[in-house]
Amino acid sequence: MARLAGVSEATVSRVLNGVGPIKEQTRARVMEAAKALNYVPSALAQGFARKRSGNLGVILPLLPKVNLFSTHYFSELLSGIGMTASRYGYDLLLLFREPDEPREYERMFQAQKIDACLILGAQDVEPERHALAELAANGRQFCLVSQRFEGTGYNAVDADHREGVRAAVHHLLDRGFSRIWFLNGPSSYSNSADRLQGYCEALHERGVPFDPERVLLGNYSRTSGYRLSEEIEGLVRSGAADAIVAGSDRMAIGVLQGLKEKGLLAGIDYGLVGCDDSEGAKLTDPMLTSIAVPFYEMGSQAANQILSPLAQGETSSSFQLKLPVELIVRGSSAR
Amino acid sequence: MARLAGVSEATVSRVLNGVGPIKEQTRARVMEAAKALNYVPSALAQGFARKRSGNLGVILPLLPKVNLFSTHYFSELLSGIGMTASRYGYDLLLLFREPDEPREYERMFQAQKIDACLILGAQDVEPERHALAELAANGRQFCLVSQRFEGTGYNAVDADHREGVRAAVHHLLDRGFSRIWFLNGPSSYSNSADRLQGYCEALHERGVPFDPERVLLGNYSRTSGYRLSEEIEGLVRSGAADAIVAGSDRMAIGVLQGLKEKGLLAGIDYGLVGCDDSEGAKLTDPMLTSIAVPFYEMGSQAANQILSPLAQGETSSSFQLKLPVELIVRGSSAR
DNA sequence: GTGAAAGCGCTAACAT
DNA sequence: ATGTTAGCGCTTTCAC
Numbered sequence: 001m002a003r004l005a006g007v008s009e010a011t012v013s014r015v016l017n018g019v020g021p022i023k024e025q026t027r028a029r030v031m032e033a034a035k036a037l038n039y040v041p042s043a044l045a046q047g048f049a050r051k052r053s054g055n056l057g058v059i060l061p062l063l064p065k066v067n068l069f070s071t072h073y074f075s076e077l078l079s080g081i082g083m084t085a086s087r088y089g090y091d092l093l094l095l096f097r098e099p100d101e102p103r104e105y106e107r108m109f110q111a112q113k114i115d116a117c118l119i120l121g122a123q124d125v126e127p128e129r130h131a132l133a134e135l136a137a138n139g140r141q142f143c144l145v146s147q148r149f150e151g152t153g154y155n156a157v158d159a160d161h162r163e164g165v166r167a168a169v170h171h172l173l174d175r176g177f178s179r180i181w182f183l184n185g186p187s188s189y190s191n192s193a194d195r196l197q198g199y200c201e202a203l204h205e206r207g208v209p210f211d212p213e214r215v216l217l218g219n220y221s222r223t224s225g226y227r228l229s230e231e232i233e234g235l236v237r238s239g240a241a242d243a244i245v246a247g248s249d250r251m252a253i254g255v256l257q258g259l260k261e262k263g264l265l266a267g268i269d270y271g272l273v274g275c276d277d278s279e280g281a282k283l284t285d286p287m288l289t290s291i292a293v294p295f296y297e298m299g300s301q302a303a304n305q306i307l308s309p310l311a312q313g314e315t316s317s318s319f320q321l322k323l324p325v326e327l328i329v330r331g332s333s334a335r
Numbered sequence: 336m337a338r339l340a341g342v343s344e345a346t347v348s349r350v351l352n353g354v355g356p357i358k359e360q361t362r363a364r365v366m367e368a369a370k371a372l373n374y375v376p377s378a379l380a381q382g383f384a385r386k387r388s389g390n391l392g393v394i395l396p397l398l399p400k401v402n403l404f405s406t407h408y409f410s411e412l413l414s415g416i417g418m419t420a421s422r423y424g425y426d427l428l429l430l431f432r433e434p435d436e437p438r439e440y441e442r443m444f445q446a447q448k449i450d451a452c453l454i455l456g457a458q459d460v461e462p463e464r465h466a467l468a469e470l471a472a473n474g475r476q477f478c479l480v481s482q483r484f485e486g487t488g489y490n491a492v493d494a495d496h497r498e499g500v501r502a503a504v505h506h507l508l509d510r511g512f513s514r515i516w517f518l519n520g521p522s523s524y525s526n527s528a529d530r531l532q533g534y535c536e537a538l539h540e541r542g543v544p545f546d547p548e549r550v551l552l553g554n555y556s557r558t559s560g561y562r563l564s565e566e567i568e569g570l571v572r573s574g575a576a577d578a579i580v581a582g583s584d585r586m587a588i589g590v591l592q593g594l595k596e597k598g599l600l601a602g603i604d605y606g607l608v609g610c611d612d613s614e615g616a617k618l619t620d621p622m623l624t625s626i627a628v629p630f631y632e633m634g635s636q637a638a639n640q641i642l643s644p645l646a647q648g649e650t651s652s653s654f655q656l657k658l659p660v661e662l663i664v665r666g667s668s669a670r
Numbered sequence: 671g672t673g674a675a676a677g678c679g680c681t682a683a684c685a686t
Numbered sequence: 687a688t689g690t691t692a693g694c695g696c697t698t699t700c701a702c
Contacts, residue, residue: 011688013681021687031657045679048383049694055428062414070612075406079397080433091448093390096417110375113389136374201415222617253618260620268532279406282557285595308374309471346672348697356671380695384678 004075006030007171016041047112055093056085057108057117057306062096072278073295074120077145080299081118089306090115097121103131109140116141116306118299123188124149141310143302144148148190148320149154157302161191161275164291164325165198166205168245171289171327173206174271175335177243177271180208181235183228183255195247195275214241218251225251238272241272243333249278249290256284256332266332277328286331294323341365348412351376382447390428391420391642392443392452397431404569407613408630409455412480415634416453423642425450432456438466444475451476451641453634457521475658476645480639483525483655492656496526496610499626499660500533501540503580504606506624506662510542510670512578515543516570518590520555520565520582530582530610549576553586558660560586564593571605578606578668584613584625591619591667601667621666629658 006012006029014020015030025060033039047053051304058081060074082092093114097103108114122128122144132154135142143155165182172180182199185192200210218224225246232255235241246252252274266272269285274281279294301321309316341347341364349355350365363605369376369669372553381657388580393416395409428449432438443449457463457479467489470477478490500517517534520527535545553559560581567590571578581587587609590600601607602621607615612627644651 008688010681010690014688017681019681023687026688035584040442042445042447044379044383044386044388044447046681047692048379048678048696049682051679051694052380053379058429061418071406071410075409078429079431082397082429092429094393094413094417094429096414098423107375110377112377112379167686257618280615280618283592283615285620341698343672345674345697349672352697358671361671377695380678383694384696384698386678416680492695 006033026265033092051112051120052115053093053112054090055114056090056303057093057095057105057114058098059095059117059119061104061121062098073146076295077120077299080301081303082299084300084303088141088303088311090303090307091313099184103127105131105142105263106138106140109135109138116143116310118143118145118302118306119147120145122147122161123186124190125188131244141306141316143319145298145302146191150190155305155319157298157305157319157323158190158194159293159298159325160322161194161291161293161325162198162201164275164293164327165195165245166202167198167325168275168289169199169202169290169325170206170332171329172243172245172271172273173202173208175333177253177333177335178208179214179239179241179242180245180271181214181216181232181241183216183218183225183244183246183251185218185251193246195245199245216272218247218249220248221248222254222257225254225256226258227254230287231261233259233262233264236264241270243273245273245275247275249274249276249281249288252288252290252332253280253284256288266335271335272332273327274332277326281328281330282331286334289330290328291335292326292328295324298323336641341368342369343423357593369381374660377471384635386447388447390449391416391425391638392428392449394430394432394440394452394454396456397433407630408481408611409661411630412634414640415631415636417634419635419638420642423638423644423646425638425646430593438462440466440477441475444470444473449653450481451478451645453478453480453637453641454482455480457482458521459525459641460523476639476641476651478654481526481632485525488653488655490640490654492633492640492654493525493529494628494656494660495657496529496626496628496634497533497536499610499662500530500580501537502533502660502662503610503624503626504534504537505541506577506664507580507606507608507668508537508543509605510668512668512670513543514576514618515576515580515606516549516551516567516576518551518560518579518581518586519555520586527582530580534580553589555583555585557585557589557592560589560591561593562589564590564597568594568597568599568644571599576605578608580608580610583612584609584611584616584623587623587625587667588615591623602669606650606670607667608662609667616663616665619667621669623669624665625663627661628662629660633658 015027018276145157148156203210274288274290277290281288281290305319347365350362480492483491538545609623609625612625616623616625642653
């Protein structure tokens with residue numbers, strides 16, 4: 001060890017960790033020795049001694065063949081999380097949640113693999129609720145990203161999907177569309193409920209009665225949108241619908257492609273808006289009007305909220321953030 | 336500890352690790368106690384004792400605003416790596432490489448944060464070569480994914496890009512295109528050289544002389560393809576080019592969109608093929624003919640090759656895998 | 671087949 | 687301001 005090089009023992013620890021008072025001279029001597037020996041402390045031993053791993057767990061669903069969420073979603077989120085975590089000296093431990101396996105979040109804490117965790121793509125289903133309750137019961141630090149659980153007070157960072165869809169509907173109404181349908185995703189995602197609420201709210205604000213018949217259900221995939229385009233064609237041709245707001249770009253793109261095959265063009269024959277402003281939104285023809293979500297920022301904030309108290313040894317208070325979204329107008333909602 | 340519940344001490348360790356001989360009776364007693372106490376061994380202490388972290392490092396470039404690689408690429412790769420790693424009881428430690436920071440790969444080994452690592456998106460530049468040489472010098476287990484370094488013998492898993500582009504060129508020639516240009520990416524990626532070679536090879540096989548003038552240079556982004564579409568328009572209109580093979584779907588899509596704005600349609604006015612068969616390939620109109628790369632499989636194999644010896648305590652031999660790709664024909668190369 | 675004991679490399683009281 | 691010492695929770699010789 002660097003003890004040979006220097007003269008002391010625990011002092012090395014103090015110097016390297018910047019703890020306690022140290023004479024500038026010895027500090028210099030230690031640093032020098034460390035450099036000379038190219039000394040790198042073992043994070044393993046360190047963690048063991050201070051009972052923390054220095055890892056932030058990131059739990060994410062195993063996307064079998066790309067579904068539900070756009071991959072864009074994950075990579076942006078991960079980058080945001082990673083950048084912020086590294087600022088606090090934390091590393092990311094990636095944990096894939098396999099579809100049917102039990103969710104053993106608590107286990108990772110017990111094993112001391114992670115000091116805290118962020119949960120992406122959670123769903124409001126029983127096993128999930130149970131796993132989260134277990135974490136909460138043990139006082140674990142965790143934060144849900146893009147999903148909230150009513151009546152729990154769990155930490156969460158989300159985007160303001162309600163407001164996004166509200167803006168989208170207003171936009172369509174402003175453009176002269178009046179029979180707007182809403183294509184939503186599964187209700188196990190709180191996002192879905194949020195968007196539906198935004199849809200209703202906007203209609204209400206403009207004096208348009210809400211008609212539950214005008215809500216369709218997909219599963220967030222492009223295929224589900226494509227499949228529904230059959231039904232939607234009829235609606236558009238009969239005049240029952242003149243615009244669609246879809247809960248994801250993927251579904252919107254499915255609709256756009258399906259209707260195009262049937263001779264109906266987005267932005268001309270009907271208005272179309274997606275959600276998430278994924279990369280795909282710029283690839284369709286016409287390009288897709290969509291609601292941009294600050295994924296990077298969400299990841300960054302979630303990591304910050306969780307890590308900042310941990311790093312300072314402070315006790316953390318619960319938080320629920322809702323970040324603003326932005327309507328990006330493109331050709332699919334022209335007229 | 337479970338020692339109270341059972342009767343022994345080190346025996347618990349033996350039972351839980353399935354090491355050494357143990358009477359079936361005691362084994363049962365220990366297991367029972369473990370279950371009763373809901374005992375989960377500390378991976379931290381375990382790692383400390385046996386000097387290994389149980390983590391597989393995954394190094395990836397911080398994609399600032401999505402570039403070079405499609406995000407599809409990373410999520411597929413990560414899933415493949417994650418699945419395989421979990422089979423070996425390893426967790427993934429994600430390490431973002433910031434653009435200009437020194438690449439401190441070796442440091443993560445010294446700190447014992449990881450036992451081995453996979454490097455994604457490496458480039459053939461000096462700092463990278465240096466960092467890798469350092470790893471090799473210290474006998475670290477690592478594997479490059481989607482990048483090779485000539486004359487080094489480093490472990491690598493790659494796709495057969497040469498063969499992919501070769502197939503693409505043959506396909507275009509078969510379809511009656513004859514003045515095929517190639518839009519390549521930066522030469523710091525071995526992929527780029529591979530693809531160029533496939534391009535030359537195919538032309539050669541069909542008796543078409545290779546003309547270096549017909550090679551354009553982009554940076555793998557959609558924008559770079561879009562920008563080049565200006566030049567390409569001229570080539571197509573003058574008859575100097577009637578088809579393009581691009582080194583990435585992103586560049587191909589940029590070209591497709593740019594030329595469409597100028598009134599030239601892929602699959603009608605010219606042939607177009609991309610690489611990677613990303614999600615975007617199915618979103619353009621016409622859809623993009625592309626070369627499918629088995630990213631998931633590549634990740635899975637890389638993890639397997641690295642982890643399998645580690646887990647068995649065997650010594651590992653070096654490997655260079657090249658997985659097959661598949662040409663997916665769609666509208667952009669019709670005629 | 672199972673205990674006993676040493677020790678992995680560091681941190682954190684406690685002394686000085 | 688710095689040295690001493692006792693572990694952190696496991697694995698692993700080495701005896702029995």
